[in-house]
Amino acid sequence: xxxxxxxxxxxxxxxxxxWAQKGLDALKQAGFxxxxxxxxxxxSPEVGKLIEKTLGPAVERLEPANIGAVxxxxxxxxxxxxxxxxxxxxxxxxxMRRVGFQPHDGRIFETLVGRGGVLVAIxxxxxxxxxxxxxxxxxxxxxxxxxxxxxx
Numbered sequence: 001x002x003x004x005x006x007x008x009x010x011x012x013x014x015x016x017x018x019w020a021q022k023g024l025d026a027l028k029q030a031g032f033x034x035x036x037x038x039x040x041x042x043x044s045p046e047v048g049k050l051i052e053k054t055l056g057p058a059v060e061r062l063e064p065a066n067i068g069a070v071x072x073x074x075x076x077x078x079x080x081x082x083x084x085x086x087x088x089x090x091x092x093x094x095x096m097r098r099v100g101f102q103p104h105d106g107r108i109f110e111t112l113v114g115r116g117g118v119l120v121a122i123x124x125x126x127x128x129x130x131x132x133x134x135x136x137x138x139x140x141x142x143x144x145x146x147x148x149x150x151x152x
Contacts, residue, residue: 009076009100012120013109013117013120014117015139021054022139023135024050032127035075036123037122039054040071042067042114043069048071055073064095064110065089066091079098080096092109096110099147105146128145131145
């Protein structure tokens with residue numbers, strides 16, 4: 001059984017590092033703290049620089065099923081890893097259920113990251129609608145709020 005933490009994350013996938021940087025800058029300008037942000041993408045020097053510039057140097061290397069090596073940092077990482085730490089077995093598609101997303105959302109996020117997209121997540125239910133609007137405005141594809149319980 002998967003332990004689900006509802007209402008915690010707003011997630012989108014940007015087509016590349018440049019678009020992700022614009023979205024992250026807008027989130028920070030809107031007052032979202034760095035510790036609420038997560039970045040996850042296929043391993044590359046550009047993504048590593050983006051994570052270090054935005055969130056600091058402690059980048060984690062993961063091997064989720066179906067897409068291979070990714071690097072990431074932020075609160076979504078621990079939630080996706082779960083207990084037991086089985087991201088390598090269930091992949092992003094299976095693990096997104098832990099934060100309230102439907103399986104089809106997880107498959108979309110996994111596919112987009114596998115194609116080189118940059119997943120950005122914000123842990124901030126009270127401002128989830130604000131985060132969603134910013135992600136959409138700056139090119140965040142398939143932006144969604146995981147099992148959000150608030151109102152717009």
